[in-house]
Amino acid sequence: MLFIPFPFVVAILLVVLFAGAARRNDESPGNVPFLALILVSALLSLLTGIRWGYGVDGIGYVAPVVAATLPPLAYLGVSSLIGQSGLPPALRVGLHTIPAVCIILLMAIRRSTVDIALVLVFVGYAVAILLFMRRGADALRLAPFDGADSAYRAILFTAFALLFSAAVDTFIFLDLNWANGEYAVTVVTGANLVALGIIAIAVASASRSHAPAELASARLTSDLTDHGIEIEDNGSDSHEGMNDIKDSTTFVSVQTLMESQRAYRDVNLNLNRLARKLGIPTRQVSTAINRATGKNVSQYVNAFRISEACGLLTTTEKPVTEIMFEVGFQTKSNFNREFRRMTEMNPVEWRDRHGRKT
Template sequence: MMVTYSSLRSHQAMIFIPLPFVVALLLLILFVVVLRRDEEVEPNRPFLVLILLTALQSVLSGLRWGYGVQTIGVIMPVIAAMVPPLAYAGVSRLVRTSRRPLPLRIALHAVPTALILSLMALWRDAIDIALVLIFVGYALAILLLMRPGADALRLAPFEGVVPAYRAIIFAAAALCLSAAVDTFVFLDFTWAHGEHALTLISVSNLAALVVLGIAAAAASRSRAPAEMVEVGPRLETSEDKQTIATIDALMETRQLYRDANLNLDRLARKAGIPARQISAAINRAMDKNVSQYVNDYRIGEACRLLAATQKPVTEVMFEVGFQTKSNFNREFRRVTDMTPLAWRQRKG
């Protein structure tokens, strides 16, 4: 989260542990959790670096505003400028594989940091405005990537697409929130000599906690008839019907939905159909995204296993392609409007 850097005037130090330190601790815990969760697969490195960078930024904010350590104000704008490019790079890894070579991508995303370094040497008063523009610009760029909805996350496994999509939207909102807070602090220094700066920064860190909480809640939430899953009415378009027939065949004959790592990109390769064509056909004909379509098959098979066998719910969950209880329960409720245990008891 950004803070205003052009004014380095001293303020009364907080007499308690600054809230930014609490935020940093929570971010470090989050980093450990994500690292352990992704230890069996290739991690999304931009997101991991982003978590560490925001933790460092929060610590520096606590030192600067909680204990009046003025010297660190020199490096804080540089760190702040790295946050939005990392967020965008992490989202890009779920959306598509960029055709640009890696050195060129790194160079492009290094431009904001280079700009801030140049302004620190040539025009310090413009740093705050530049940071606001960087944060808002990258937030808009992320939202532009997310225009197709959850289907934009072509490289994310279907199981977690909906929570990932929501978390990305919250991340873009957090960038805008940071820009708004920095603007308010800048105006406070300009018009009120920083009288409300400490309060604004404390509230902004509290808001960051709220945003993190909402993002976590979104990962555990995501409705349709209670019997076996059926697809909705299909649009009378020959190309859509042919596309869906091909995907249906893959699901029914090869049970492709059992692949826990299945994503839109992999589904498109197996079907020999462009990902955008699959997404458009399912969206038009069924009024749902591809992850919901695939998870409908998974839940349909889970319903059959729960009713016809005595397998534990966890075993059923893994067998049909889910890897986490939260995602399995969320999708099961979406499709059947009840929990897996309630479904089994009703059928039993």
């Protein structure tokens, strides 16, 4: 009877996930690093199955190098939604090949240190991602608002998945050295199952959250302006009153843009684009909204969208999907989630309760 290791099943499911995620992005550029992360994860799961399922020890020379590419891909996927790097794309990608190159060198000169090096790579990138996300969903200034909160949660899952993988690698290293690998196979199988769940959740959001085409000059201008604000704020303790006035003025400008121009209807609206419309740095916009409303920017913008959607559901016979696009949402899942979060019912229930039928 043919034996198929469980990691093979995981690899097949990951390829299916990749196909679905890539197909959803046919009309706009997807988050390439996140998509590549799925494929590399599938390859690593396949290599794991060959090594532990069929006892092919030679895979041990390849799998660590492949594993070393996972954290940089996760980091690049996150940074593409944050947009803080001023480095040329080729140089940025080149820098993140260093972990894989180091693993190759260690495989050649000191193989016993490879596992420790991998743990350091996974932990280091996980910490870097978590530091990126310390501002919450507002850190994702290039992610469209309708999916920013989902992308934020997915990124946190990704960071903790890297920490989980580091813990698994540490356990396997200790098991191989102290117990001759007695528990290694069981741990590897279980870890693959958990990793599949984590990656699936991350892909569901991250594959739909990508930066729309932006002019490089506009992104660079925003980077420089934000940097200037940060320098100014470092010495702003004695100007708290002026900051309050600045925040109030900024919030009024944002509110006016939302109410008079209905800027929230732009399906690709993100923090970077909103800041450029106002001519105000992104950090100043997010800080003003946070202080005035207690919400992050995506929640604030989506509140306008849901408010208009409620009105359209009540006063028109338009289909729910048409209303969803009209008010600025791109996906039904995000629309339904935000609608339920604000109204505690789905759009159909809202329309039924207010005397309208779909």
